[in-house]
Amino acid sequence: MAKKVTIYDIAKKLGITPATVSYALNNVPKVSPEMRKKILDTAMKMGYVRNYTAVSLSTGKSKIIALLLPFKDISEAFLQNPFYGEFIGFFEKNIKKEGYDLFIQPLYDEKELELWLVGRGVDAAVVLGTFPDFYEKSFKNHNMPVVLVDVYNADNKDYSSVCIADFEGEFRAAEYLIQNGHKRIAFVGADINNSIVDKRRYDGYRKALADYKIPYDDSLLFKCNPTFADGVEFASKLIKRKDITALVCAADTLAIGIMNGYRMQNKQIPECLSIVGFDDIQSSSLVYPSLTTVKQDIESKASLAAKFLFEKINNPESSIRTVTMELKLIIRDSVSKIN
Amino acid sequence: MAKKVTIYDIAKKLGITPATVSYALNNVPKVSPEMRKKILDTAMKMGYVRNYTAVSLSTGKSKIIALLLPFKDISEAFLQNPFYGEFIGFFEKNIKKEGYDLFIQPLYDEKELELWLVGRGVDAAVVLGTFPDFYEKSFKNHNMPVVLVDVYNADNKDYSSVCIADFEGEFRAAEYLIQNGHKRIAFVGADINNSIVDKRRYDGYRKALADYKIPYDDSLLFKCNPTFADGVEFASKLIKRKDITALVCAADTLAIGIMNGYRMQNKQIPECLSIVGFDDIQSSSLVYPSLTTVKQDIESKASLAAKFLFEKINNPESSIRTVTMELKLIIRDSVSKIN
DNA sequence: GTTAACAAGTTAACCGCTTAACTTTTATGC
DNA sequence: GCATAAAAGTTAAGCGGTTAACTTGTTAAC
Numbered sequence: 001m002a003k004k005v006t007i008y009d010i011a012k013k014l015g016i017t018p019a020t021v022s023y024a025l026n027n028v029p030k031v032s033p034e035m036r037k038k039i040l041d042t043a044m045k046m047g048y049v050r051n052y053t054a055v056s057l058s059t060g061k062s063k064i065i066a067l068l069l070p071f072k073d074i075s076e077a078f079l080q081n082p083f084y085g086e087f088i089g090f091f092e093k094n095i096k097k098e099g100y101d102l103f104i105q106p107l108y109d110e111k112e113l114e115l116w117l118v119g120r121g122v123d124a125a126v127v128l129g130t131f132p133d134f135y136e137k138s139f140k141n142h143n144m145p146v147v148l149v150d151v152y153n154a155d156n157k158d159y160s161s162v163c164i165a166d167f168e169g170e171f172r173a174a175e176y177l178i179q180n181g182h183k184r185i186a187f188v189g190a191d192i193n194n195s196i197v198d199k200r201r202y203d204g205y206r207k208a209l210a211d212y213k214i215p216y217d218d219s220l221l222f223k224c225n226p227t228f229a230d231g232v233e234f235a236s237k238l239i240k241r242k243d244i245t246a247l248v249c250a251a252d253t254l255a256i257g258i259m260n261g262y263r264m265q266n267k268q269i270p271e272c273l274s275i276v277g278f279d280d281i282q283s284s285s286l287v288y289p290s291l292t293t294v295k296q297d298i299e300s301k302a303s304l305a306a307k308f309l310f311e312k313i314n315n316p317e318s319s320i321r322t323v324t325m326e327l328k329l330i331i332r333d334s335v336s337k338i339n
Numbered sequence: 340m341a342k343k344v345t346i347y348d349i350a351k352k353l354g355i356t357p358a359t360v361s362y363a364l365n366n367v368p369k370v371s372p373e374m375r376k377k378i379l380d381t382a383m384k385m386g387y388v389r390n391y392t393a394v395s396l397s398t399g400k401s402k403i404i405a406l407l408l409p410f411k412d413i414s415e416a417f418l419q420n421p422f423y424g425e426f427i428g429f430f431e432k433n434i435k436k437e438g439y440d441l442f443i444q445p446l447y448d449e450k451e452l453e454l455w456l457v458g459r460g461v462d463a464a465v466v467l468g469t470f471p472d473f474y475e476k477s478f479k480n481h482n483m484p485v486v487l488v489d490v491y492n493a494d495n496k497d498y499s500s501v502c503i504a505d506f507e508g509e510f511r512a513a514e515y516l517i518q519n520g521h522k523r524i525a526f527v528g529a530d531i532n533n534s535i536v537d538k539r540r541y542d543g544y545r546k547a548l549a550d551y552k553i554p555y556d557d558s559l560l561f562k563c564n565p566t567f568a569d570g571v572e573f574a575s576k577l578i579k580r581k582d583i584t585a586l587v588c589a590a591d592t593l594a595i596g597i598m599n600g601y602r603m604q605n606k607q608i609p610e611c612l613s614i615v616g617f618d619d620i621q622s623s624s625l626v627y628p629s630l631t632t633v634k635q636d637i638e639s640k641a642s643l644a645a646k647f648l649f650e651k652i653n654n655p656e657s658s659i660r661t662v663t664m665e666l667k668l669i670i671r672d673s674v675s676k677i678n
Numbered sequence: 679g680t681t682a683a684c685a686a687g688t689t690a691a692c693c694g695c696t697t698a699a700c701t702t703t704t705a706t707g708c
Numbered sequence: 709g710c711a712t713a714a715a716a717g718t719t720a721a722g723c724g725g726t727t728a729a730c731t732t733g734t735t736a737a738c
Contacts, residue, residue: 004457006694017718022696032716049457053395054694057723062392075428078417079621085424089414101459104443118343118388120440228625256625263627282418286567286595288602288627345724356688361726371686393724396693 005048013042025050062121065095065309066103070129074106080227081253082281083298084128090302091126098310110134117142124313126305127151145312147305152196160308160321162301166197169294169327170204173276174248176329178212181338182246182274185214188222188234189250198250201278205248224254231257239265245274245338252277252284252293259287270336280330289333296327344387352381364389401460404434404648405442409468413445419566420592421620422637423467429641430465437649449473456481463652465644466490484651486644491535499647499660501640505536508633508666509543512615513587515668517551520677521585521613524553527561527573528589537589540617544587563593570596578604584613584677591616591623591632598626598673609675619669628672635666
């Protein structure tokens with residue numbers, strides 16, 4: 001094991017105090033330019049590497065940001081929705097620029113969260129998707145800078161947040177179907193009484209129907225888990241509804257599952273059913289027919305989240321910021337024109 | 340900010356020394372059962388959380404394992420191949436059981452790696468895919484416990500490793516095409532002079548042709564980046580080769596891209612071209628037709644990697660272990676029978 | 679009845695770095 | 709020519725634990 005070089009070693013070699021070395025390394029203007037240069041040079045020559053553990057203990061700042069995923073298990077996030085992987089990549093780039101490192105963590109119970117925030121001493125947190133009460137309790141407790149992403153608890157006006165225009169996005173999706181001549185358009189998503197996100201999307205869909213005077217009744221609202229497998233199963237239920245010609249889906253994974261279910265029963269898409277997804281996951285352009293869907297700009301989302309978070313880190317008194325990002329309808333081949 | 344509770348606070352409240360508290364919390368048998376209970380109880384009551392930073396500085400062990408991805412950018416891994424997300428999830432579960440946390444990091448240059456290993460004080464590392472020289476230099480230098488996953492530098496007999504039976508897997512893929520009557524079978528992958536993995540797969544393919552006395556010539560070997568986009572482009576080149584009836588693909592992403600390219604030119608798969616992929620990514624079962632491919636057991640891979648790593652962590656003198664995992668051919672709909 | 683061994687604590691140094699407060703030297707102003 | 713301030717360092721305490729070495733009171737052994 002190579003002996004680790006400390007600021008003491010550097011100080012001894014130069015016949016000065018560790019304090020001076022520390023000041024030099026931190027660019028504190030208390031060291032003469034010549035001395036600073038000598039220190040930096042010998043530090044480099046000796047292969048000095050700053051010990052973050054010691055820095056962290058001493059300053060109380062770890063330069064670590066925690067990213068909390070809305071799943072019990074990390075891989076669930078990556079498998080269920082490519083969104084997370086992409087977001088994390090962009091977000092990491094943004095915080096690395098500022099000298100921070102990222103700890104990716106799944107949803108904890110209260111005790112484990114405390115263990116993390118306090119035990120590992122993270123400086124700040126990004127919360128994705130879900131914001132349980134015990135998060136807030138812990139965050140408040142430790143006065144933690146936090147930014148929320150895709151979180152819709154209206155009562156959380158205490159944190160900056162960035163989310164997407166679900167309502168407008170789904171409005172456009174439904175509108176597009178209407179413009180293609182569809183009149184019996186269904187909506188499928190998670191339980192809109194529990195999922196705020198899907199409720200927002202549902203509302204956008206309803207608004208489009210209303211604006212264009214397309215009749216709606218509750219038989220057009222379906223509930224289904226947003227997963228591939230559940231979509232496949234749901235398809236066989238939907239196929240029986242001969243009146244429905246188009247479907248607005250709250251998630252691409254679900255849409256792709258449904259398409260698969262139709263194919264299994266030899267029903268063509270979009271001839272038998274026009275379908276619009278939500279998210280624009282990578283598979284959406286790969287499946288056949290490729291999926292028309294509502295897309296969000298993940299890169300901007302990540303950089304906004306980072307920006308808001310650093311505002312809080314650098315100035316705890318800075319004001320709360322909230323942004324709702326625009327969505328874009330990506331037109332592919334899963335919608336047919338009818339007359 | 341809630342005042343952090345330390346072992347000093349606990350000690351003061353009980354009129355004892357911090358040392359005793361530390362011993363109690365670490366289950367060192369130097370504290371009477373009654374005292375231990377009192378300590379543990381008040382620790383809990385006061386909301387004590389162990390400060391890992393301090394522990395780390397004091398013991399030199401951080402309880403952090405670094406996972407090094409073969410990309411410059413984290414998101415590349417997650418987007419390019421779902422394998423990484425899955426592996427990480429399983430691996431994390433395994434190390435969490437042992438009280439370790441995971442730091443996911445992209446490929447570094449030398450200086451940044453040192454900064455990590457030494458600066459953050461990680462205890463051990465898992466290396467995925469690529470093992471650059473400077474990794475080895477740093478690891479040797481710091482006597483770091485390391486396990487290699489999918490790394491094929493034959494000269495690295497110093498580290499435990501787990502990899503997959505590329506040769507046998509691709510042999511089976513080619514054999515399956517042969518059994519379905521194909522005679523002109525091409526292979527496409529990354530440059531086999533640079534990618535050891537794809538060379539192994541290519542060799543398996545060649546062996547199958549040889550064993551079954553199927554003629555081979557170099558016009559059957561194609562080079563293409565293993566990405567969706569490159570696959571789409573490559574398809575237009577392949578379509579011109581009327582003699583080729585089947586294709587062995589070194590990656591699913593590539594295979595799916597090629598399938599897409601064929602569809603764009605109105606060529607049916609598997610009628611015009613039978614195709615076998617490699618990896619069994621999630622999309623492979625979603626695309627149409629679903630992709631026949633070679634699948635690996637990621638969960639076992641991750642738990643083996645964790646096991647080998649802990650052997651080294653707990654006993655640096657433990658012997659090097661190497662495992663090559665079996666692969667399974669998943670038969671779906673992308674291969675047709677010809678006579 | 680003395681000694682040795684043990685149980686249950688305590689003491690204090692250490693991990694590597696930061697930083698407020700202090701000292702010494704040199705420059706500045708009038 | 710003298711007070712004042714600035715520049716460049718030094719000193720030492722502190723961050724929150726760990727742990728080897730020491731102390732003290734009991735118990736067991738012969």
